[in-house]
Amino acid sequence: MHSLKYVLFVAAVCLVLGGGNQASAMDAGEVLLAVDRNLAPVSYESYRKLINIEPDGSKREYVLYTIKKGQDMVASVFLEPSSDKGRGTLRLGDNMWLHIPSVAKPVRITSLQSVTGGIFNNADIMRLDYSAEYTPESLEESGDAYLLRLKAKTNEVAYDRLEMLVAKDRLVPTEIKCLAASGMLIKTLHFKKMTDFGDGFARPAIVETDSPLHKGYLSVMIFAAMKARDFSDEVFTLNYLPRIETLRQ
Amino acid sequence: MTKAGTWLGPFFCLALILAASASALAQDEPLYDADFDIPAADEQHFEFWGQAEFRMYERLLNRDSAVYAQRFYNSRQDELQADMLLQIKPELSVKYETFGFYARPRADVGWSQLPLSAASEPDEPSERYFKDDKHWAGEVMLEEGVAAWRPDPRFTLEAGKKVLKWGKGYAWNPVSFASRPKDVDDPDQTREGYVMGVADAIFSFDGPLQTLAFTPVVVPVWERANTGLASDESVLYGGKLYLLLSDVDVDVMAMAGDHYDTSLGFDFAANITDNFAIHGETAVRLGHEKTVFHDDGTRSVHTYDAWSFLLGARYLTEDETTYLLEYYHNGEGYTASQLETYYDYVHTAYDTYQTTGNAADLNKSKKVSSEYNRSSVGQDYLYFRVSQKEPFDILYLNTTATVIMNLGDRSLSLNPEASYMLTSDIELRPRLILPLGSSDTEFGNKLNAARGELRCVYYF
Numbered sequence: 001m002h003s004l005k006y007v008l009f010v011a012a013v014c015l016v017l018g019g020g021n022q023a024s025a026m027d028a029g030e031v032l033l034a035v036d037r038n039l040a041p042v043s044y045e046s047y048r049k050l051i052n053i054e055p056d057g058s059k060r061e062y063v064l065y066t067i068k069k070g071q072d073m074v075a076s077v078f079l080e081p082s083s084d085k086g087r088g089t090l091r092l093g094d095n096m097w098l099h100i101p102s103v104a105k106p107v108r109i110t111s112l113q114s115v116t117g118g119i120f121n122n123a124d125i126m127r128l129d130y131s132a133e134y135t136p137e138s139l140e141e142s143g144d145a146y147l148l149r150l151k152a153k154t155n156e157v158a159y160d161r162l163e164m165l166v167a168k169d170r171l172v173p174t175e176i177k178c179l180a181a182s183g184m185l186i187k188t189l190h191f192k193k194m195t196d197f198g199d200g201f202a203r204p205a206i207v208e209t210d211s212p213l214h215k216g217y218l219s220v221m222i223f224a225a226m227k228a229r230d231f232s233d234e235v236f237t238l239n240y241l242p243r244i245e246t247l248r249q
Numbered sequence: 250m251t252k253a254g255t256w257l258g259p260f261f262c263l264a265l266i267l268a269a270s271a272s273a274l275a276q277d278e279p280l281y282d283a284d285f286d287i288p289a290a291d292e293q294h295f296e297f298w299g300q301a302e303f304r305m306y307e308r309l310l311n312r313d314s315a316v317y318a319q320r321f322y323n324s325r326q327d328e329l330q331a332d333m334l335l336q337i338k339p340e341l342s343v344k345y346e347t348f349g350f351y352a353r354p355r356a357d358v359g360w361s362q363l364p365l366s367a368a369s370e371p372d373e374p375s376e377r378y379f380k381d382d383k384h385w386a387g388e389v390m391l392e393e394g395v396a397a398w399r400p401d402p403r404f405t406l407e408a409g410k411k412v413l414k415w416g417k418g419y420a421w422n423p424v425s426f427a428s429r430p431k432d433v434d435d436p437d438q439t440r441e442g443y444v445m446g447v448a449d450a451i452f453s454f455d456g457p458l459q460t461l462a463f464t465p466v467v468v469p470v471w472e473r474a475n476t477g478l479a480s481d482e483s484v485l486y487g488g489k490l491y492l493l494l495s496d497v498d499v500d501v502m503a504m505a506g507d508h509y510d511t512s513l514g515f516d517f518a519a520n521i522t523d524n525f526a527i528h529g530e531t532a533v534r535l536g537h538e539k540t541v542f543h544d545d546g547t548r549s550v551h552t553y554d555a556w557s558f559l560l561g562a563r564y565l566t567e568d569e570t571t572y573l574l575e576y577y578h579n580g581e582g583y584t585a586s587q588l589e590t591y592y593d594y595v596h597t598a599y600d601t602y603q604t605t606g607n608a609a610d611l612n613k614s615k616k617v618s619s620e621y622n623r624s625s626v627g628q629d630y631l632y633f634r635v636s637q638k639e640p641f642d643i644l645y646l647n648t649t650a651t652v653i654m655n656l657g658d659r660s661l662s663l664n665p666e667a668s669y670m671l672t673s674d675i676e677l678r679p680r681l682i683l684p685l686g687s688s689d690t691e692f693g694n695k696l697n698a699a700r701g702e703l704r705c706v707y708y709f
Contacts, residue, residue, distance in 0.1 A: 049285040054644060059281065060673050081673040082298040083708040092459065095496055095520065102439040107419075108498075108518055108526045110565055156523045193283060206283055214642075220281055233453035234403045238498065239462040239491060240451060246349060246399060 028136030031146055034171040035164070036129040039203050043069040045247070046226035047079075050120060055216030064125070065248055067229070071132045073236040076125060077244045090241045091126040094156040099241045106238050120209065120219050123158035130164075133157045144168050159186060170194070172203055187211040197226045299339035299353075302706045306332035310363075311698035313688060315592045316622055318599035319615055320696070322608060326363060334359040338392070338439070352394040353439065358387045393442045405449040412442040413466065415489060415502055416559075417518045417528035420632040420653070421577045421625065423557035424514030424532045426487060426504035427468050427478065433625050433632075433653055434664065434682060444474040460493035470508070483507035496520070500530075510534045510555075524565040531558035537581055540620050542591045546613040555580035561632075569638040575631070582628040583621070585657030589689040591621045596688060627691050629656040645670035660686025660693050678704040 026034075040046075050062040063080040072093040078084040086101040089109070099106040109122060134150035134157070141147075142165070150162040159178035167174050176189040188211070191204035203226070209219040234240060235247065308330045311317060317326075335358045343350045364383050395409035412429075416422030420436050429440050445468040452461045468485040470478050479485060487504030497519040505511040516530035537555035540548055561575035583591075591614065598610030620626070636649045647668045654661040666680035682700040686693030 047285075047287045051281045052644070053280060057280075060645070060670075061285075063285065063287075081708065082300070083670065083673060083676065083706075085298055092493075093496075094523075095493075100437070103437050108520055108528075108563075110520070110524050110526075217644075218280070222283055222285060224285060225287055232402045234451040234460075237451050237453065237460045237462065238493070239449055239460075239464070240402060243399070243405070246344060247402075 026139075028139035028148055029131075031139060031148055031166055031171065032131050032134070032136045032150070035148075035166055035173055036131050038170065038172045040068065040129075040226065041201065041228035043228060043230050044226055045229045047224045049220075049222040049224070050125070051220040051222070052120075053218040053220065065245060067231055067235065067244065067247060069231050069233070069236060072128055073233070074126045074128060075236055075241065075244050079245070086242075086245070088241050088244050089122065089126055090236060090238065091122075091128070092236060093128075094154070096122055096126060097238060097241065101242070106241055120221070121158060124209070124221070130162070134162060141168075145174065170202075174204075185212055187213075195223075197223075199227065201226070201228070294344055296342045297339065298341075298709060299337070300706055300708045302334075302336045302338070302704055304332075304334040304336070304702055304704045306334075306700060306702045308332065308363075308697045308701075309699040311684070311693075311695060314696055314698075315595040315614075315694040316618075316696040318595050319611060319618055319622075322599055322602050322611055324364070330362045332359065332361045332363070347398060347400050349397040349399065350395070351397070353392045354389065354394075355392050355439075355441075356387075356389045358385075360385055390441060392439055395442075403451050407447045407449075408445075410442045410444050411447060412440050413445070413447070415500065415514070415516075416530050417498070417500075417516045418530055418559040418561060418575060418577070419573060419634075420575055421559055421579075421630075422530065423559060423577075423579070424500070424502055424516050424530045426502065426512045426514065426532070427466060427485065430624070434662070443468055443478060445469075457495045458492060460491065462491040464489040464491070466504075468504075468506075470506075479506060479509040481508040483509060485509050510536050510538075526563045527561065528563075529558070529560045531556070533557075534581065539581065539583075540617055541583075541587060542594065542614070542617045542621065544590050544594060546594065546610060548617060557581065571634075571636045571638075573632070573634040573636075575633075577625075577630040577632065579625060579628050579630065583626055584628055585655070585690075588621070588627060588658065588691055591617070592689050592694050595694075627655040627657050630654065631656055643669075655686075655691045658686065658690035660684070660690035662692050662695075674708050676704075676706040676708070678706065680704070 045065070045067045048064045048066060050064065051059050053059045061080070062078060062084060064076045064078055066074065066076040068074045072091075074091040075088065077086065077088040088099040090097045090099070090106070096109045097106040098109045130150065133153060135153055137149045137151050139146055139148055145168060146166040148164040148166055150164060152160050160181035161179040163177040163179065164173050165175040166172065172194070173189075173191050175191065178186045178189070180186055187209050190208040192206040192208060193204055194202060195205035196202045203223070205223045207221040209221070211217065231247070235244070310326060310328050310330060312325075312328065337356045338353060340351070340353045361384055365386060391410055393410055393412055395407050395411045398406045413425065413427050415425045415428065420433050421431065422428070427443055427445065431440070432438055445466055447464060447466050450463045453459065454461070465488040466486070468475060468478065468487070470476065470485060471482045483506050485504055485506035487502065489500055489502040492499045497517055500516045502514040503512065512532060512534045514530065514532035516528070518526065518528040520526045534555045536552055539551045539553070539555070541551055542548055557578055557580040559575055559577045561573065564572045595611070595614045598614055601610055602608045631654045632651070634649060634651045636647060638647055640646060640648050649666050649668075651664040651666070652661055653664070663683045663685060664680065666678065668676060668678045670676050680702050682697065684692035684695040684697065688694070
């Protein structure tokens with residue numbers, strides 16, 4: 001992990017000092033891998049606040065605790081508001097389950113569904129590494145940024161194509177357009193407020209999402225206390241899902 | 250309580266709505282606050298939350314039903330009846346190192362315009378709290394209260410009153426051997442647990458078998474706890490083996506003990522495509538005893554191995570419409586002709602009472618009413634539910650229509666409902682339940698010809 005960070009750091013320095021010629025030395029796959037690692041450690045825990053803002057300015061807020069391990073294991077639990085408290089989701093690759101405390105066993109859900117209402121769907125909340133779900137198709141340079149075009153590896157992914165604008169200096173996305181197979185724009189993610197989370201890890205703390213399908217609505221995801229943490233595989237199981245909140249320290 | 254009492258409900262809801270509106274109007278701030286406090290997660294932490302719910306019912310009685318004839322044969326009731334319920338359900342959780350405790354007590358206060366009596370049998374499980382006073386009823390109970398020891402993510406030991414959630418079915422769970430049955434009209438409602446000890450051991454692997462989990466259970470039955478789960482005092486032993494095998498959830502479960510019918514079960518769930526999932530479960534209860542009522546007013550007990558199964562599918566469209574379909578074969582239930590025999594007997598007995606004043610035959614039928622009047626009493630059912638998330642782009646609104654059909658007699662219950670989160674703390678849930686069927690069918694003999702209800706839920 002530390003060696004990868006060092007490589008990325010050197011690459012970033014080369015990019016800043018060397019300009020476009022050095023930048024073009026990275027291919028699309030390398031940029032995508034760097035983006036993934038710069039957005040989150042391989043295994044981590046974090047807190048997120050989701051805010052749905054309606055055209056009239058009224059808003060709803062949700063707080064989640066999220067853990068992730070490796071390429072394909074993610075679990076989240078709602079901490080606030082109390083109407084959603086304890087609602088947990090688990091993702092193992094393409095499999096997703098939802099646990100509602102009052103209801104019987106966790107039920108299988110799909111990436112298209114929304115657990116909060118608003119623009120966010122399960123795929124946004126339970127996102128895996130981009131490189132786990134998408135294949136890079138092309139990389140273009142555009143001023144201080146790369147334009148990375150990605151294609152979904154399978155039909156199970158919520159968005160068929162992504163157009164990712166990546167800042168050359170830090171190799172983090174500034175904007176991602178999510179497109180349907182038809183090419184229709186479904187939503188746009190705007191990455192903001194570069195924040196140091198400690199231990200040398202920095203990433204945008206805010207992701208604003210708007211959609212032409214929901215004009216006037218804005219969904220915001222704010223990250224806090226994101227830090228590397230290792231978990232045993234058994235934590236990412238249906239049996240453990242109702243107990244995810246007990247992992248908070 | 251007088252008729253005036255029925256105004257309390259609407260006033261209560263109106264007050265909640267006004268309070269929420271005032272809160273919304275008071276918002277005059279930046280678009281959003283980028284900072285937020287992380288809810289406390291100290292080593293020794295205590296959490297308290299829960300919900301308070303006010304329900305108002307308006308019901309139109311089916312005065313031609315068997316239930317009405319048995320309960321009110323000598324005291325005719327008005328056709329239109331009102332009910333109210335205030336329910337408070339706090340939840341508290343304590344965590345200290347590897348130990349934890351969770352409790353969910355429940356307090357109910359209900360008023361029913363319809364006279365209540367201890368002798369009357371409930372028409373639906375959700376009405377079981379009405380049992381003491383003529384019009385008022387109250388109850389304080391512990392739905393769940395569990396102490397847990399979690400020395401490792403792979404192992405958990407729990408003891409206390411717990412709801413064991415076995416099975417993949419949404420409306421019914423034939424494999425849920427040590428749990429109270431769901432209210433088929435309201436399967437998402439929390440339930441009361443049984444006192445038990447439960448262990449949970451989880452193992453993860455690479456390869457087709459991703460997860461293996463074993464959950465052994467010990468359930469004591471004695472005069473003060475778990476009565477009704479076995480026919481006499483005993484200790485029940487059971488367990489569940491869970492496998493995530495090639496992306497398919499599989500469970501195998503068993504339960505046995507003295508004075509208890511040994512039961513075996515199996516369930517599965519899998520996603521066929523991204524938006525289409527299937528599930529199923531099957532259970533056999535060995536040596537099940539069923540009381541059968543005959544057309545001459547006599548009863549007999551049949552002993553057999555009762556086999557039940559459920560098959561279900563769920564499909565989600567791009568517009569977030571969810572279709573849920575379940576077929577349930579209840580091996581412990583009654584055939585359409587057995588139910589028809591019972592209903593015909595009750596109706597004839599009621600006619601006899603009206604002409605002669607003799608209620609002997611009605612009293613004979615009452616002796617099996619706890620079996621014959623319960624929910625999902627038939628053998629074959631279809632459950633069809635359509636949910637539309639945020640119709641007409643109205644955020645936080647969900648609309649649902651449910652049909653529950655007894656395939657044996659083709660009677661059904663039609664339940665349209667809506668759920669709207671007025672604020673993040675207040676939810677409104679209007680609902681209508683319309684049982685439809687002729688006089689010799691299950692749903693044609695429900696106490697209510699129609700029931701409308703409005704729930705106001707406040708989350709704290």
